[in-house]
Amino acid sequence: MNDQLSTADRRQEMTARQPTEVYATPLVDVLSTEESVVLHAEMAGVDRSGVEITVEDGNLVLVGHRLPSDVAGEPIYVERTAVDYRRVYELDPSIDTAKITARVVDGILTVTLPKTERVKPRKITLE
Amino acid sequence: METTRNQASPQSELFTSFGRLAALREEMDRVFGSAFGPIMRSPGSFHRWSPPLDVYQDKDNFTVVIDLPGLKKENIEISLREQNLTVSGKRPIEEKTGEAGFRAERFYGTFQRTVQLPTQVDPNAVKASYQNGILKVVLPKSEAAKPKQIAVSVN
Numbered sequence: 001m002n003d004q005l006s007t008a009d010r011r012q013e014m015t016a017r018q019p020t021e022v023y024a025t026p027l028v029d030v031l032s033t034e035e036s037v038v039l040h041a042e043m044a045g046v047d048r049s050g051v052e053i054t055v056e057d058g059n060l061v062l063v064g065h066r067l068p069s070d071v072a073g074e075p076i077y078v079e080r081t082a083v084d085y086r087r088v089y090e091l092d093p094s095i096d097t098a099k100i101t102a103r104v105v106d107g108i109l110t111v112t113l114p115k116t117e118r119v120k121p122r123k124i125t126l127e
Numbered sequence: 128m129e130t131t132r133n134q135a136s137p138q139s140e141l142f143t144s145f146g147r148l149a150a151l152r153e154e155m156d157r158v159f160g161s162a163f164g165p166i167m168r169s170p171g172s173f174h175r176w177s178p179p180l181d182v183y184q185d186k187d188n189f190t191v192v193i194d195l196p197g198l199k200k201e202n203i204e205i206s207l208r209e210q211n212l213t214v215s216g217k218r219p220i221e222e223k224t225g226e227a228g229f230r231a232e233r234f235y236g237t238f239q240r241t242v243q244l245p246t247q248v249d250p251n252a253v254k255a256s257y258q259n260g261i262l263k264v265v266l267p268k269s270e271a272a273k274p275k276q277i278a279v280s281v282n
Contacts (some may be wrong), residue, residue, distance in 0.1 A: 027232040042233060044194035044260035067259065071192055073185030077242070080179040080194055107196030107260015 023086035024115065026064065026109075030115045037095065037113040044107040045069075050084075051104055055097045060089045064109060176234035180214075183243060186274065189244050189266045196260030203257065205264060207250050212264065215239040246272035 027040040030065035043051075043064035050065035091097065096116045103110050180193040193214055195203065203216040214246045248266040255264045 013254070028230070029233045032229045040196075040197075040233065042196040042260070044196040047259050054219075069192075071181075071183050071190050073183040073188065073190060075181055075183050076245070077180075077182040080181045080192065106198065106257075107194075 006079070022083050023063075024081050024083050025121065026062075026085045026087055028087060036115055037087075039089070039111040039113070040107075040109065041085070041087060041109040041111070043104070043109050046085065046104060046107060046109070048104050051102065053100070053102055055091065055100070058091050058093075060091050060100075060111075060113070061101060062087045062089075062109065139201055174247060176236065176238040178238055178239055178240065180240045180242065182243070182244075184245075187267055187274055189248060189268065191242060191264040193240065193262045193264075194260065195257070195262050196259075198262075205253075205255055207248070207253060207266070210264065212248060213239065213241045214262065214264070248272075251263075252282060 026043050028042070029040040031038045031040070039062070041062060041064070045066040046064035047067060050067060052061075052063040052065070054061045054063075062085070066082065066084055069082070091113070094115045095113045099114045101112045178193050178195050180191060181189040183192070191212055192213070195216065198216055198218060202218070203214070206213045206215075215238065218233075218235050220235045244266065247269040249269045252267045253264065255262065257263075
């Protein structure tokens with residue numbers, strides 16, 4: 001009886017799992033104004049076709065898929081990573097999720113999260 | 128191949144100790160190397176701005192690729208001195224938009240990277256392009272450095 005996976009099987013399993021589990025964390029600046037919260041995420045090698053933004057369970061998920069490399073030749077020195085970018089933020093309840101907008105310019109993903117009209121403080125008078 | 132990372136000399140004493148800490152981190156990164164790699168590097172650390180670069184080669188060219196998201200073309204400088212390619216540039220601090228920032232992880236200021244290429248290149252034929260935040264420099268090998276096929280006749 002042999003219920004152990006062979007090395008080849010295990011390796012295959014690992015490769016199959018990789019795209020869903022390994023991401024690079026982009027560097028992000030978070031700015032807040034009276035009207036909105038703005039995120040600037042560094043995603044070099046990503047254009048608008050590679051951006052996926054989802055709002056789920058009060059979380060904002062930013063994913064950037066890199067364009068395939070078009071560089072000729074063999075790598076002889078490597079520091080850059082080839083994996084996709086992913087970052088998750090918990091959304092403040094004051095964010096109007098229906099009005100989120102985003103754009104990508106030169107590898108910077110800018111996401112604008114408008115704040116909802118806050119209820120003004122009210123004075124309650126006693127009867 | 129050797130590469131160097133540099134940034135303009137720090138000014139305050141506080142900055143100097145941050146610099147030392149960053150140097151230590153860099154050393155640790157070197158020791159532990161690719162086991163953790165850039166993926167595990169925590170964002171917003173004291174790291175000096177050292178944009179990552181790759182070097183590729185084929186029969187005719189070297190190609191140096193650097194991640195430089197959100198830079199203006201006029202703020203990127205490329206120079207070649209013999210076999211040393213230097214890319215430097217800046218992201219002006221004034222480009223930070225908005226008033227009240229909760230959290231800033233991105234690098235502002237200057238960077239410089241130098242890479243020594245393994246062979247001579249033709250300085251007049253170097254081409255650079257910038258797209259989607261990636262700088263690509265193509266350096267054709269000089270004729271003398273290209274591999275040659277030598278026909279050997281056997282008598």
